[in-house]
Amino acid sequence: MGSAVGEWGRVILLFLWRLVMGEARQVMDRLTDAVTTHADLNVISELYAEDAVAFTPDEGELHGRDNIVEYWRTMTEALPEATFQPLHSYEVGDTAIDEGIFSGRNTGPLQLPNGETLPPTQKEIRIRGVDIATVKDGRIVDYRLYFDEMDFLGQLGLLPDEPF
Template identity: 75%
Template sequence: MGQAREVMDRLTEALTTKPDVRVIAELFAEDAVAVTPEAGELHGRDEIVEYWRQMTDAIPEATYEPLHQYEIGSTAIDEGFFGGRNTGPLQLPDGQTMPATHKEVRIRGVDVATVVDGRIVSYRLYFDQMQFLEQLGLLPDFASA
């Protein structure tokens, strides 16, 4: 196992089985860039850590079920299912917060992390936002409309 794989595995653990924003902060370079479906492009460790803090607050007992794990040079790629119950407030893109829905989510996603000197310098997360919102009960019921 190479360095990229080790760092990605530590990040997954710090987001799910052992949530810890301090570990998350240690894993990202100070000038890292992350791209997410709902928050767009995040610049710097502080913005990235805040993004993940909000997610771990919203779904504090998250799980991750890996489907595929790859490492190519300094890049690790994971595909799998993120799941859990929304028991904490959800941060909305406009800065407002929404109370917990207490609904279960299970979404398939892909993470891509490039690691230099033991820290993530580039991170990309892909998942279906509509599926996430639907599972939280935050989309209108189009079937009854």
């Protein structure tokens, strides 16, 4: 009987957590799941406002849902089984912030910002990053992604061996 009470306690805590968790946190968690666990571009599209703006280290500023979804398409194709290990998660008003480790194997083509497409390297990557999403009416209106692009490219073996 003690384990049933413990299980009900966990269910109640989860229910209460979801009541307390704000909209920004819920949307960010859905985005993380759609980018990693399920690689679902339809869900990603639903999560962004039509006029959303995103900033990424590799593509710079992206305007509009379609351009942002295209960015995520290239990432999910290049790293189709990526995972995200959260280290810190915050929510302040209408903004959710995550810091964590993004990992995966490059088994798909990687499209570079200059339009060049590289074949899969089959190399594992593990990079620390931060993403920030501001949410209005259930959709992301402003998104910021920060990671060390040189670390990412280096782990893929795409940087020269010698320094410049």
